[in-house]
Amino acid sequence: xxxxxxxxxxxxxxxxxALGGGGLGGLIALHQTLPRDESGVPxxxxxxxxxxxxxxRTVLSRGKDREFPGxxxxxxxxxxxxxxxxxxxxxxxxxxxxxxxxxxxxxxLPEITQTTELKCVEGWSAVVTWSGARFSDFLRTFxxxxxxxxxxxxxxxxxxxxxxYYVGIDLESLLRPxxxxxxxxxxxxxxxxxxxxxxxxxxxxxxxxNIKLIxxxxxxxxxxxxxxxxxxxxxxxxx
Amino acid sequence: xxxxxxxxxxxxWLHWINxxxxxxxxxxxxxxxxxxxxxxxxxxxxxxxxRVHFYFFGIAPVYGGAxxxxxxxxxxxxxxxxxxxxxxxxxxxxxxxxFVLNGAVYTVFLALSGQWKHLVPxxxxxxxxxxxxxxxxxxxxxxxxxxxxxxxxxxxRLAYSGVIFLGLGMVVTGCAISKPAQLQLLxxxxxxxxxxxxxxxxxxxxxxxxxxxxxxxxxxxxxxNFRGMIVGR
Numbered sequence: 001x002x003x004x005x006x007x008x009x010x011x012x013x014x015x016x017x018a019l020g021g022g023g024l025g026g027l028i029a030l031h032q033t034l035p036r037d038e039s040g041v042p043x044x045x046x047x048x049x050x051x052x053x054x055x056x057r058t059v060l061s062r063g064k065d066r067e068f069p070g071x072x073x074x075x076x077x078x079x080x081x082x083x084x085x086x087x088x089x090x091x092x093x094x095x096x097x098x099x100x101x102x103x104x105x106x107x108x109l110p111e112i113t114q115t116t117e118l119k120c121v122e123g124w125s126a127v128v129t130w131s132g133a134r135f136s137d138f139l140r141t142f143x144x145x146x147x148x149x150x151x152x153x154x155x156x157x158x159x160x161x162x163x164x165y166y167v168g169i170d171l172e173s174l175l176r177p178x179x180x181x182x183x184x185x186x187x188x189x190x191x192x193x194x195x196x197x198x199x200x201x202x203x204x205x206x207x208x209x210n211i212k213l214i215x216x217x218x219x220x221x222x223x224x225x226x227x228x229x230x231x232x233x234x235x236x237x238x239x
Numbered sequence: 240x241x242x243x244x245x246x247x248x249x250x251x252w253l254h255w256i257n258x259x260x261x262x263x264x265x266x267x268x269x270x271x272x273x274x275x276x277x278x279x280x281x282x283x284x285x286x287x288x289x290r291v292h293f294y295f296f297g298i299a300p301v302y303g304g305a306x307x308x309x310x311x312x313x314x315x316x317x318x319x320x321x322x323x324x325x326x327x328x329x330x331x332x333x334x335x336x337x338f339v340l341n342g343a344v345y346t347v348f349l350a351l352s353g354q355w356k357h358l359v360p361x362x363x364x365x366x367x368x369x370x371x372x373x374x375x376x377x378x379x380x381x382x383x384x385x386x387x388x389x390x391x392x393x394x395x396r397l398a399y400s401g402v403i404f405l406g407l408g409m410v411v412t413g414c415a416i417s418k419p420a421q422l423q424l425l426x427x428x429x430x431x432x433x434x435x436x437x438x439x440x441x442x443x444x445x446x447x448x449x450x451x452x453x454x455x456x457x458x459x460x461x462x463x464n465f466r467g468m469i470v471g472r
Contacts, residue, residue, distance in 0.1 A: 012466040023259055045329035052332055056418065065420035066427065117432060119419065122324065123275030125432050204420035232325030234332075239420040 041232040053236040057172070064178050065203040065239070068115045068127045073186050076118050076126035078193040085160035085213060086192040094198060095216040097144050103183060103197050109133035109141055112180060116203035118210065119239060121228070130201045132182030135174045144219050152224030153200060154216040167211045168224030169202070173238065178203050181214070206237040244471030245390070247352065251468055253345045260337045261446070263330060268443065270327025335413060342406045357390040358399040367393035375456070398449065405446050412439035 034042035078084065093100040115129040151174055154166040173179065180201040183190055190196040195212025202209055208228045218224075229235040246254075349355040361367075371394040385392040391399060415426045415435040429435040457465055466472070 008466060008470050008472060009462075012462075012469040015469045016465075019255060019258070027259070027263075041325070042329070045326075045333065048333035049329065056421070060418060060421040063421070063423075066423040117419075119432060120275070121328075123271070123436060228325075232329070234328065239418060 039230055039232065045232075049234040049236065053234070053238065056236070056238050062176060064176070065116055068117065070113075070115050070129050072127045073115050073129040074126050075186065076128050076194070077120075077124065079120065079207070080163065080193070080212070083160070083163060084192050085155075085157045085163050087157045087160070087196075087213070089197045092197055092215075094214060095218075096142055097218055099142065101142065106133055106138070106181060106198065107183070109137045114178060114180070114201075116178060116201070118201075118203065118207055120207040121233065121237070129186050130180055130182040131184040131187075132180040132198075132201065134177060135179040135181060135200075136177070138181055139175075146219065148219035148221045150220045150223055152216075152218045152220050153211050153214055154218075155211055155213045156215050157213060165211060165227050166225060167200075167209050168220070168226040168229070168235065169205065169209055170236070171219075173202065173205060176204060204239050206239060208233065209237055245467040246471055247348075247354065248471065249348050249352070250345070250354065251471060253341055253348070254468060256341050257338075257345075260334055260341060261450075263334050264338055265443070265447070267327045267330035267334065270323045271331060272440070274322075274324035274327075332417065335410075335417075338406075339410055342403075342410070346403060358396050360396045360400055361393065364393040364396050368397045398453070402446070402449050405442055405449065408442045409439065409446070412436075412442065 034044055036042050037046060089103070093102055094106065110133065111131055112134055113129065113131040115127060117125050117127050119125040149171055151169050151171055152166065153169065154164075156164045156166075178201075182195075182199055182201045183197060185191075185194050190199060192213075195214075198214050199212040200210050200214060223235060226235055228237075349358075371392050375394070385395070411425070412429060412435050415422055415429050416432070416439055419426045419432050419435070426432055426435055429438060
């Protein structure tokens with residue numbers, strides 16, 4: 001009986017020490033030694049993000065995000081982290097696979113108005129009314145020469161190199177009906193703070209993908225580079 | 240002859256797997272919380288400091304250098320909570336699967352093994368649990384023991400069955416927050432996206448409260464009780 005008790009005590013004590021000290025120490029050691037990719041992000045995280053993305057793309061619906069009454073719209077925060085680029089809207093052109101399109105060209109597309117919730121990866125959200133053209137209508141009217149799976153959208157206004165931004169999105173997500181190339185917010189033309197003259201609105205992706213002041217859109221067979229994915233975030237960022 | 244273990248092996252394993260998983264979920268959740276550290280409800284704002292530093296022998300953190308506005312070199316801190324959102328999300332969305340899987344196996348095991356009978360509340364459990372709680376709080380003696388032949392007293396029954404629902408609540412609100420466009424009906428049921436975030440946070444608070452009471456009671460119940468969850472006897 002006593003020998004049995006001693007054995008049980010020893011086993012329990014060893015387990016507690018192993019879990020407490022060894023567990024924490026091992027975790028910190030593991031954390032420090034995880035293999036990382038060139039951006040410093042553990043490869044394991046890239047893999048778990050990819051697995052979650054694969055699941056989201058197969059299991060979940062392709063339906064629309066919730067739409068709100070226009071009366072509940074507010075002005076969202078401006079999350080430009082440097083200065084806000086203010087460009088000459090008259091000379092702005094969208095570079096679409098080599099074609100140069102003006103805002104007037106884009107406004108020939110059917111205008112869609114929708115009130116959806118913009119959700120920031122940080123956690124805040126804002127219900128906003130947007131007007132613009134469906135990305136799917138844009139593709140139909142200005143058909144590309146080749147069909148690819150991914151789309152690169154870039155904001156590279158001249159003279160504002162510090163604020164350049166770029167996102168990569170899967171075409172499948174952009175073809176959903178709520179993905180808009182928007183030129184107006186809450187009934188007024190976009191202001192520079194919110195991406196004048198043209199920005200992407202895609203409520204089923206985090207705000208980081210809703211790129212402002214688009215200067216270039218191009219199709220790509222590979223996953224295009226993405227500003228925040230390069231900094232450790234999930235590339236897909238689907239909601 | 241050996242008597243049957245107080246806790247079956249499966250429950251002991253699942254319990255101890257859950258402990259580090261939940262701890263890391265809490266840690267990564269805090270990293271996410273710090274990115275936008277208040278809940279914009281009408282009634283109250285929760286705010287936390289932007290940055291807390293713990294220096295740890297100069298070991299480098301995962302991220303921090305590039306997005307650190309304070310300009311601190313990345314090698315100088317390990318436990319800064321600010322500007323680690325990407326890392327927090329990566330841990331959180333990976334470990335959530337471990338939490339879900341562990342919780343599901345635990346629940347199924349309880350159901351199939353008959354162990355659920357030990358922790359399902361009785362008709363008078365709420366009343367009796369209050370008595371137990373008052374006695375435990377007012378007279379700081381040995382905790383109330385279960386009745387003869389019973390594994391748990393009434394307060395334990397309520398706590399251990401209730402905590403399963405807290406876990407379920409974490410998973411449901413967590414799913415709503417991570418895929419709000421896909422699960423918009425669930426989000427609406429929870430009162431909206433920001434409401435779901437707040438609920439996720441509040442249930443976290445309840446789980447943390449459970450943890451502290453649980454640990455305090457285990458400490459008071461003594462070594463043999465604790466040993467029971469490790470070696471079974």
